Every structure is written in C-alpha cells, then in structure tokens.
Amino acid sequence: MPRGKHLKTYDFSLRKVIFASSIGTLIEWYDFYVFGSLVTVLATVFFPKGNEAVAFLSTLATFAIGFVVRPFGAVFFGRIGDLIGRKFTFLITMSIMGGATFIVGLLPSYETIGWLAPAILVILRLLQGLALGGEYGGAAIYVAEHAPDDKRGFFTAYIQTTATLGLVISLIIVACTEAILGAEAFNTYGWRIPFLLSGFLIGLALYVRQSLKETPLFDRLKATGKTSLTPIRDSFRSGAWKIMALALFGATAGQGVVWYTGQFYSLVFLQKILKLSIIESSVLVGIALVLATPFFLVFGSLSDRIGRKPIIMAGCALSTLTLIPLFKLMTSSACGPLPPIAEVGACSPANAGVIVLAVFLLVLYVTMVYGPIAAFLVELFPGKIRYTSLSLPYHIGNGMFGGIVPVVATAIAARTGNLYAGLAYPVAVTAMTFIVGMLFLRETNTNRIYEEIGVAPAAAGGSQ
Numbered sequence: 001m002p003r004g005k006h007l008k009t010y011d012f013s014l015r016k017v018i019f020a021s022s023i024g025t026l027i028e029w030y031d032f033y034v035f036g037s038l039v040t041v042l043a044t045v046f047f048p049k050g051n052e053a054v055a056f057l058s059t060l061a062t063f064a065i066g067f068v069v070r071p072f073g074a075v076f077f078g079r080i081g082d083l084i085g086r087k088f089t090f091l092i093t094m095s096i097m098g099g100a101t102f103i104v105g106l107l108p109s110y111e112t113i114g115w116l117a118p119a120i121l122v123i124l125r126l127l128q129g130l131a132l133g134g135e136y137g138g139a140a141i142y143v144a145e146h147a148p149d150d151k152r153g154f155f156t157a158y159i160q161t162t163a164t165l166g167l168v169i170s171l172i173i174v175a176c177t178e179a180i181l182g183a184e185a186f187n188t189y190g191w192r193i194p195f196l197l198s199g200f201l202i203g204l205a206l207y208v209r210q211s212l213k214e215t216p217l218f219d220r221l222k223a224t225g226k227t228s229l230t231p232i233r234d235s236f237r238s239g240a241w242k243i244m245a246l247a248l249f250g251a252t253a254g255q256g257v258v259w260y261t262g263q264f265y266s267l268v269f270l271q272k273i274l275k276l277s278i279i280e281s282s283v284l285v286g287i288a289l290v291l292a293t294p295f296f297l298v299f300g301s302l303s304d305r306i307g308r309k310p311i312i313m314a315g316c317a318l319s320t321l322t323l324i325p326l327f328k329l330m331t332s333s334a335c336g337p338l339p340p341i342a343e344v345g346a347c348s349p350a351n352a353g354v355i356v357l358a359v360f361l362l363v364l365y366v367t368m369v370y371g372p373i374a375a376f377l378v379e380l381f382p383g384k385i386r387y388t389s390l391s392l393p394y395h396i397g398n399g400m401f402g403g404i405v406p407v408v409a410t411a412i413a414a415r416t417g418n419l420y421a422g423l424a425y426p427v428a429v430t431a432m433t434f435i436v437g438m439l440f441l442r443e444t445n446t447n448r449i450y451e452e453i454g455v456a457p458a459a460a461g462g463s464q
Contacts, residue, residue: 017146018158020212024094024205025139025159029166031101031202032132034194035125036063036264036406037170040271040278041191045109046117053414056272060407062122066129067403073133074391075232081138081387082231085214085222086145089387090138091206097131098202100124105195129399137391144378145215149448150304156374157300161293163370164363167263168289170194175282217450221383226452228384235389243380247393250441251376254316254433255369256402261323261409261426262362263289268406269327270355273419274334275346284349288359295367303372307443312376315368316434323430324423326358331419333358340418379444383452401429 035042039059046062047055073093081089104124110117140159147155173194178186213219221227228234235241263285270281299311331338333351338344349355373394381389409422 020208021139026162027201027205028097029163031097033167034170037174064404064407066125067399069129070133070395070399073130074395077134078388078391086138086142093131093134100127101198105192133395140374145217153303153375154301157297157371161296171282171286231385231388235385240389244393250437252397253401254430256398257426257429258319258369260402260405262366292363296371299371308372308376315365316430319365320430329358379447
C-alpha cells in the first residue's frame with residue numbers, strides 16, 4: 001500500500017479511536033462525579049437527620065469508598081485486559097458503571113427504608129469504583145496503542161480531558177436541573193434526574209464503542225504468543241513492581257492529590273466551608289474548568305517535545321507552594337478578609353472573577369500533572385502486562401491518595417476549626433511526589449512501545 005494512502009487511513013482510524021474512547025470515558029467520569037456534585041443533597045436524603053456535620057462527612061466517606069476500591073478494580077479488570085483484550089474490558093466496566101449510577105437515581109431515601117438506604121448506596125459506590133478501576137487504563141492504553149510514538153502525549157491527552165469534562169457536565173446538569181425545578185423540588189426529587197440520565201448516556205457510549213476493534217499492538221502480541229497468561233504474577237515477578245512503586249510515589253500520588261484538590265475540594269470548600277449555594281459554586285468552578293481544559297492538550301503535546309517528567313514535576317511544585325494562598329484568595333473574595341479560625345456565615349461571590357481565577361490556577365496545575373500522565377504510564381510497561389501494571393499505580397495514586405482529599409481535608413478543618421488546616425494533606429503529598437520524582441523518575445517520551453512487536457504503529461494494523 002502506498003505510504004500516503006496508508007497514513008491517511010491510519011489518521012482516520014485514530015480520530016475514530018480517540019472519539020469513541022473519549023466519549024465513553026467522559027460518560028463514565030460523569031457517572032462517577034455526579035455523586036460528588038450532589039454530595040450536600042445526598043447527605044440529607046440517605047442519612048438520618050439531626051447531625052448535619054456527621055451526615056455530610058458520612059456522605060463524603062461514601063464518596064471516598066469509590067476511590068479506595070479503584071485499585072482492586074484495576075487488578076481485576078487489568079488482568080482481564082491483559083488476558084482477553086482492551087476493548088472487551090472497557091465495555092464491561094462501562095456497563096457496570098452506568099447500571100450502578102442509574103440505580104442510585106431509583107434508590108429510596110433513609111426515611112423510606114432506613115439504614116438499608118445508605119447500605120445500598122455504599123454497595124453501588126463500590127461498584128462504581130471497581131468499574132472505574134478498569135475503565136481508565138483500558139481507554140488510555142487503547143488510544144496509546146494506536147498513536148504514533150512521537151505524538152502519544154498529545155493524543156492520550158484527549159482521554160485526560162474527559163475526567164474534567166465529565167465533572168463539568170455533571171455540574172452543568174445539576175445546576176440546570178435545580179434552576180429549572182427550584183431548590184425545594186430539586187432537594188425532594190430533582191436530584192435523581194442526573195443519575196437517571198446515565199442510562200441514556202451509557203447506552204449511547206456502548207453503541208459508539210461496539211464498532212471498535214482490538215488495538216493492533218495487542219492483536220500482534222496475541223498472534224505471536226507474547227501475551228501473559230498470568231499478568232498479575234508477571235507484573236510483580238518481573239520487577240515491574242519496583243517501577244509501579246516509583247510511578248506511584250514519584251508521579252501518580254501527587255497527580256491524584258492535585259486533581260482532587262483543584263477540581264473537587266475547591267467545590268466542597270466553596271459549598272460547605274464558605275457556604276455558597278450549589279448553583280453559585282457550580283457555575284464558578286464550571287467556568288474555571290472550561291477555561292483550563294484546553295491546557296490538557298497543550299501540556300500533553302509539550303510533553304512529546306520536552307518530556308513528561310518536567311511538566312508533571314512543575315505541576316506538583318506549584319501546587320505545593322500555592323495551594324493555601326489560592327484557597328485564602330477564594331475566601332477573601334467570597335467572604336472578605338477572615339482569620340484562619342473563624343465562624344463563616346453565608347458568603348456570596350462578590351468578586352466572582354477572582355474566585356474563578358483562583359480555581360483556574362488550581363485546575364491549570366491539574367492539566368500539568370494529568371495531561372502527560374497517560375503517555376508516561378503507558379511507556380513505562382511492556383504490552384503484555386501494561387493494563388495491570390499501569391492501572392495499579394494510577395488508581396492507588398488517584399483513588400487512595402487523591403480520592404480521599406475531600407473527606408480528609410474537610411474532617412481536619414472541622415476538627416481544628418482552621419479553614420485551611422485540611423490543605424496540609426495535599427501539600428505534604430505533592431511535596432513528597434516532587435522530591436521522589438525529581439530524584440528517581442526517569443523520562444519515558446523517547447520510549448518506542450512498538451519495538452516489542454517490531455512494527456511501526458500504522459503498519460501494525462491501524463486502519464479499521
């Protein structure tokens with residue numbers, strides 16, 4: 001086949017791969033984060049009334065459970081992905097995620113079925129976490145194993161935008177639903193609509209993804225008998241566990257904490273600590289997210305040229321140095337100058353532009369650490385154990401280190417009475433990641449993942 005014709009076919013295929021992978025992952029992130037976007041409402045629906053703080057922290061803990069189990073989903077579904085294939089696995093995880101989210105929208109309240117309500121809610125959240133543990137690795141690898149070596153950071157960055165866009169969509173749908181129905185109707189039954197919408201969205205994503213084939217790299221590994229029959233054992237036996245540990249403490253732990261501090265704790269902080277309304281806080285954070293999202297592609301592309309490591313490390317360093325000042329800026333812009341230990345009344349976004357700027361900078365750090373991370377992790381591990389080995393450090397870093405930021409930071413702030421005391425946790429983790437990463441992390445953007453099958457990406461079967 002002539003070179004130009006082959007590359008044109010490959011480019012068309014890659015656009016299709018990116019679209020189908022991204023739309024599915026975006027919807028899964030929407031499903032996962034709509035829970036967090038409604039955490040203040042869910043606290044009143046599924047837990048007993050009488051102690052607002054305990055109910056809120058219990059709901060945050062339920063939210064965090066979904067993060068804590070993500071590594072278990074990574075192991076279970078990562079093994080399936082390395083044994084059977086990338087496509088099959090992320091179709092299963094998407095179905096589980098969508099089903100669990102849809103059922104939350106139908107779940108009776110605490111007043112109706114008592115403690116059975118929060119018990120079922122926890123089970124559904126566990127299923128969401130397990131599903132997401134298998135989804136992200138599959139989607140990132142699927143795109144990466146189609147992309148050219150010299151543009152992997154740019155093309156996988158499209159997958160990286162889906163987490164932020166999923167959160168944005170959840171905020172938009174929540175805010176619009178409340179605006180249309182009114183606060184009272186929304187708190188009574190309208191909160192169920194964003195969950196029920198998941199059924200339609202997941203059906204759409206499954207339809208789009210059904211047309212995809214397996215990645216050409218994995219097909220070649222299977223055809224030549226180079227896949228692993230025991231990917232979990234091989235990941236630890238081959239010495240990849242050392243690389244996984246380095247990836248965790250030198251990259252994904254800090255990346256996860258930056259993500260959930262900038263994009264999620266900022267929302268919790270505005271709603272719960274500064275007491276802005278759901279609509280006000282959702283709009284402010286949503287604007288910042290939309291403005292910052294293109295920078296995932298900017299930093300993903302830049303990492304193809306200058307490397308993944310310097311960009312990720314810069315994001316961690318900036319977060320370490322400026323998290324607390326930026327949260328103080330949000331407070332002063334909404335409530336006026338306040339001492340760290342203060343009883344905050346209901347504030348209003350009088351200086352909305354400054355609040356958006358502060359959140360934008362927090363999310364800009366997210367794009368720095370998150371934009372290149374998929375390409376970085378893919379390039380660290382060989383194809384036969386890539387799904388398992390990549391998923392573990394990613395989901396431990398994001399699930400256990402990052403996902404607990406809202407509940408840990410809120411609990412510390414409540415315990416100490418200091419508005420900013422909870423930020424000590426993300427600051428400590430990002431500082432640790434910067435030190436470990438700078439000392440021990442090696443660059444990966446020169447790695448050529450197709451060398452193990454001896455074929456360039458287009459020649460590996462990129463057309464579909």
